[in-house]
Amino acid sequence: MIPFDFDYARSILPLLLEASLVTIAATVVSFAAALAGGLVLVLGMRAPFAAVRWPVWAVVQFIRSTPLLVQLYFLFFVLPGFGISLSPFVTGVAGMGIHYSCYIAEVYRAGLESVHKGQWEAATALNYRKSAAMVQIILPQAIPPIIPVLANYMIAMFKDTPILASITVIELMQTANIIASEKFLYVEPMTLVGLIFLAMSLVASACVRLLQGRLAR
Amino acid sequence: MSPIIKLTNVCKSFGSLVVLDGLDMEVAQGEKVALIGPSGSGKSTVLRTIMTLETISGGEIEIDGEALWHMRRNGKLVAADEAHLRKMRSKVGMVFQQFNLFPHWSVLKNVVNPLRTVLGLSAQDARARAEELLALVGLKDKLNAYPGNLSGGQQQRVAIARALAMRPRIMLFDEVTSALDPELVGEVLNVLRLLAHEHDLTMIMVTHQMGFAREIADRVLFFEKGRIVEAGKPDKVFTNPDSDRTRAFLNAVLQG
Ligand SMILES: Nc1ncnc2c1ncn2[C@@H]1O[C@H](COP(=O)(O)OP(=O)(O)O)[C@@H](O)[C@H]1O
Ligand SMILES: [Mg+2]
Numbered sequence: 001m002i003p004f005d006f007d008y009a010r011s012i013l014p015l016l017l018e019a020s021l022v023t024i025a026a027t028v029v030s031f032a033a034a035l036a037g038g039l040v041l042v043l044g045m046r047a048p049f050a051a052v053r054w055p056v057w058a059v060v061q062f063i064r065s066t067p068l069l070v071q072l073y074f075l076f077f078v079l080p081g082f083g084i085s086l087s088p089f090v091t092g093v094a095g096m097g098i099h100y101s102c103y104i105a106e107v108y109r110a111g112l113e114s115v116h117k118g119q120w121e122a123a124t125a126l127n128y129r130k131s132a133a134m135v136q137i138i139l140p141q142a143i144p145p146i147i148p149v150l151a152n153y154m155i156a157m158f159k160d161t162p163i164l165a166s167i168t169v170i171e172l173m174q175t176a177n178i179i180a181s182e183k184f185l186y187v188e189p190m191t192l193v194g195l196i197f198l199a200m201s202l203v204a205s206a207c208v209r210l211l212q213g214r215l216a217r
Numbered sequence: 218m219s220p221i222i223k224l225t226n227v228c229k230s231f232g233s234l235v236v237l238d239g240l241d242m243e244v245a246q247g248e249k250v251a252l253i254g255p256s257g258s259g260k261s262t263v264l265r266t267i268m269t270l271e272t273i274s275g276g277e278i279e280i281d282g283e284a285l286w287h288m289r290r291n292g293k294l295v296a297a298d299e300a301h302l303r304k305m306r307s308k309v310g311m312v313f314q315q316f317n318l319f320p321h322w323s324v325l326k327n328v329v330n331p332l333r334t335v336l337g338l339s340a341q342d343a344r345a346r347a348e349e350l351l352a353l354v355g356l357k358d359k360l361n362a363y364p365g366n367l368s369g370g371q372q373q374r375v376a377i378a379r380a381l382a383m384r385p386r387i388m389l390f391d392e393v394t395s396a397l398d399p400e401l402v403g404e405v406l407n408v409l410r411l412l413a414h415e416h417d418l419t420m421i422m423v424t425h426q427m428g429f430a431r432e433i434a435d436r437v438l439f440f441e442k443g444r445i446v447e448a449g450k451p452d453k454v455f456t457n458p459d460s461d462r463t464r465a466f467l468n469a470v471l472q473g
Contacts, residue, residue: 116317121313122313122318122376124269125268125270125306125310125311126331126335126380127335128334132334136334141320141321
């Protein structure tokens with residue numbers, strides 16, 4: 001059996017909990033960025049002009065077909081060469097936000113297509129501007145059914161945050177790494193990281209189920 | 218007097234399917250016109266092109282003396298832009314077979330929001346006008362209900378009130394009773410009867426209610442394959458049509 005030192009675990013817990021605040025912040029900020037970015041992308045992919053639709057579509061395909069880690073490395077190591085250098089945290093949330101916005105755009109698209117086309121027609125017949133019809137009539141019907149899917153993406157993003165350690169963001173995983181490498185004791189920090197992720201994921205999933213129940217009513 | 222709606226040689230195809238085949242049609246201001254004919258003959262498409270929900274493949278539509286799909290710019294006739302289409306749409310309202318109420322809004326908001334957003338009315342004026350029209354269609358007690366909690370007949374009456382509140386000069390009705398349970402058809406027809414007394418309102422109704430068409434239409438147009446086969450006063454078309462095809466259609470409908 002692997003020895004587990006409870007006293008040692010207790011002593012490093014506060015540090016890890018503090019670091020998990022960075023993890024939560026990274027999740028929330030990159031999720032918000034992905035929500036906004038996804039909306040821009042889906043509108044771009046449905047634009048009336050092919051000159052807008054095609055490039056947006058190509059960018060989305062490209063980002064979806066390459067690994068997040070590669071994209072983060074590109075932002076972190078290559079962009080400074082062009083004179084753009086951002087902090088690891090900002091680079092990380094930008095990278096995750098952009099990456100996930102390409103998936104969330106697809107979720108929005110499904111939501112928009114679930115709105116009956118008669119709604120657009122009624123809005124046109126009442127002489128709404130296209131933008132007003134979108135904001136006031138279509139989106140309010142398209143978004144509620146996709147909220148649970150979006151929430152699940154948020155949980156997926158949360159579980160993806162350890163990847164930010166690779167670009168030196170001092171989040172939960174990176175903190176555990178630093179602690180572990182001091183004494184080459186990996187069991188306690190990694191077990192705690194796992195438990196913290198588990199606890200937060202369970203809470204988040206419970207919230208999603210609650211939300212789903214609400215929306216189903 | 219010049220017609221308020223004038224279609225000249227209008228063509229419409231979906232791919233290789235020709236739906237309107239060189240259609241000529243005129244409607245006078247204030248006239249009540251019923252469109253009848255077999256399913257797939259292009260009746261809805263006519264209304265939808267007038268409402269700009271479908272473009273046309275050829276020909277010309279004029280509303281109130283002005284081209285619908287074209288406009289003059291520097292003396293030249295060019296394709297209509299969104300601003301021109303919006304100006305033209307303000308003259309026309311439409312009621313659909315499937316009601317198409319906005320389900321996330323109450324009955325009152327369904328009528329008030331377009332008045333506020335599109336016409337820019339004040340909250341007070343919009344509410345007053347909405348209440349007046351909802352009273353007209355007999356739904357004064359349903360202001361705060363949601364469309365999902367109304368019967369089909371009630372929903373369709375809200376849809377009529379909502380379209381009328383915009384004060385269009387032309388109202389288009391596309392089989393507005395076809396999706397209703399039989400016992401709810403009457404309440405919607407009663408509202409249409411009321412509107413038929415509005416002297417200035419031009420109405421075009423696609424309908425399978427032959428008795429109703431005969432009762433309120435000034436003129437009946439019988440459609441087949443994207444063309445008008447017969448047009449005339451209801452009494453003449455329904456009792457003694459010139460065309461054998463009209464006769465065959467009426468026999469089939471009145472027996473079925
Ligand atoms: N958006 C569309 N795409 C392809 N075909 C269509 C479309 N809308 C209508 N049609 C076809 O056009 C024909 C005429 O339709 P419609 O005007 O709805 O007829 P009606 O209202 O007289 O029943 C039908 O054959 C229908 O299938
Ligand atoms: Mg039809």
